[in-house]
Amino acid sequence: MSRRVVRQSKFRHVFGQPVKADQMYEDIRVSKVTWDSSFCAVNPKFVAIIVESGGGGAFIVLPLAKTGRVDKNHPLVTGHTAPVLDIDWCPHNDNVIASASEDTVWQVPDYVPVRNVTEPVVTLEGHSKRVGIISWHPTARNVLLSAGCDNLVILWNVGTGEMLLVLEDMHTDLIYNVGWNRNGSLLVTTCKDKKVRVIDPRKQQVVAEKAKPHDGARPIRAIFMADGKIFTTGFSKMSERQLGLWDLERFAPHEGLRPRRAIFTREGHIFTTGSTRMSQRELGLWDPVTRPWGGWGVLGRDTPISWPSPSPPQSDLFQDDLYPDTPGLEPALEADEWLSGKDAEPILISLRDGYVPVKNRELKVVKKNILDNKPPPGPRRGHSTCDPNFTRPALEEVLEEIRALKQTVQAQEKRISDLENKLCQFTNGTD
Template sequence: MSGGRVSLYRHIYTEPQKDTEAFADVFVSSNQVDSNMLAANSTYLAYPYDTRGGGSFGVLKVGGSGKVGTNTPLFSGHKAPVLDVAFSPFNDDIVASASEDATIRLWKIEEENGRIKNNHDGQLSILTGHGRKVSRLVFNNLVNNALASFGFENAIKLWDISKGQAVATIKGPSNGQFLDINWSQDGNRLVLPAKDKKLHVYDVRAGTETLCCPSHPNIKGSRAVFYNKLNYIFTTGFSSQAARQIMLRDERNPEKPLQTEDVDYNAGIMIPFMDPDNGVVFCFGRGDTGAKYYELREDAPPIMALSGFMLQESIRAVALAPKTAVDTSICEIDCFYAITNSKHLIHLPLIVPRRNAECFQSDIYPETVGPEPSIELDEWKNGGEITPKLVNLETYVRPTAPSSGFHVEEQEDVSVTLGKLNTANKTIEEQKARIAELEAEIAKLKGQ
């Protein structure tokens, strides 16, 4: 996977945060789900908390350090374990959580005297509609209040979080469950690898499948990300011989991949994080001790391997912060965080080596999507065109404190919502029991 053109990013490296400068005793959930188990923005870090009974997630402040342990600020209210967390791209203090209890909850992070306040059953809203556990949450980085979720009844839902309503539902293939969801950089489509060994792309507004093609030959976990600039989709998965595999295809001719490479025989699913500004994809595997990087190019070969990195221990959870969180004074192009096997939560800055790093390096920092919505959800759903609101990182000033403009429209009391959900579940169980009785009576009559 080498080529003739010299890459600006061929020597990317990281300087992992020292354990003495990081958070310690971070009890991330040991649940065996395929979510990233960690979320990050410029201000906070959130992760499903390892607890028995009910469901909680912890929130920590970026830049902090020291032992956390059982003193983690917790957000509690789910009736079963939390499986995923995601921050609003437009409000650092708004976070969503997904749970085995089939609900999604929206929360506001509040501080008192510089410390994050615990939050027990104080969610802003509860989103109900999934029939089984919810394992993935992905916000749209351009459309205000748009959140996509994946439930194990094999359905993707698009939510208007300001109204607490699902505005679209995508049913999965009958012969294979969806494995992952990610938005396109234009904010209009979702890419969905599935256990039917195919890659699916849906136009969310039109409610139509725009692409369906063969993907990795193994039903084991697969992930996918768009790279709109070159009309690419990059996927990770497994070969028929259980090798971890990467694959790149052009959306305009998806049936034949541009390039397929076997990587290694590690067991963990490779999680790709796409940097659309620089065309670099970073692949982390849970249980791995490092990461692999690739530059996606128009000329051959389209996948160019770059230098990766190795840690002293394995990674249990990983998250990519928004581009506006990077430190341009050290030529950090992407800001990752990871929870390691020793329960440390560390910062992993991905750095391009430059002699004059203190001077702004415009060639590695093109304008990027900022923390302001480009369009409202209703306007977008009605066919409105998205014009991304970009910022220049040379002049961009990061807010010193989260300032939430988010609000939830008045909804019925949360207890009423939960009561309706419990009543519906009880009715379903009663109907199942009645059906079983009738089937038994029919069988008895046939036997007479």
């Protein structure tokens, strides 16, 4: 007599509940740029979505709490002269987001501005072609990675606006994706040449390489697992979706999963991306032990965007097996510490009391003061139009006035946003 043993899942009593219409985002014109990107990024405060924009690139930032129909005149983050191809929220500051087209970092206010955001905190210039991938270091403050169509991977110190490292002569063709390992000591990349590479960025060398982890001709993607293994997605020769889990030490197959493009979340679920028959982007959250529990959300042109809300087991006790400690906002390293060779695991926080947003921390970019440079000897073009009595103290006074005016404008924008929120609450209460 045989006995079948079924492995129990700690998520077996957790089910997704579809959200109501007023908890979705509607009327968002998602970008139609053909690039292998998720087109959106989310953190505990905001969701950012790359949208259509005339005369350049743009993305929209929406507070998580303000769902419903999005005003067609809602302010955008603009300033790119080419389409935005990727966006990524800073893991150590919920108000800082990087966008890829040119490498640009933006400071997003907690309140909704009344006009488009057009001035980035810092613009990073180093790629010779457009940038399609951007990713923050998981543990080091202000370290940002970008990969471009020039086959280069560049690492930046956003706090100074300086280039830290350039990884060149490692990829022979277009880079499809780049991912950090848990402590940010290694990178995994996939390339059009059908190779998966593991790179030590500080040594600037490839430490492991796998050719054709999937036999299909379509793009391959890869990420690091928490235990150091590498998870890949790709296609077979018959264009069937495939997933693979690889042992880094031997770079040999460790385990297989059924076809679907996906990544693992920190909680052990599988997060999938795909397309419906109507060519809408489709998201799924799955339990690899039992069955799908998270349902799906849709990200498409002029369609609602939503994610299911999980319903945990009814209990008054905090269940740390369902809600394990997760990386918090505090970085474990400074940029110069990481560059010098130091590694550190993410600083974890408990979710026992829920997520408590910290006070908005301004990103300050410290660059060399150009006023400290001595002017070149000899006459300069246009010198006759300058006021010889306009000294450096006078210039600093003008700059201080400009800064004060900007602060006044920002304060007024916040006041207007607060009044609009109160008016909206009053209107909803009287309907």
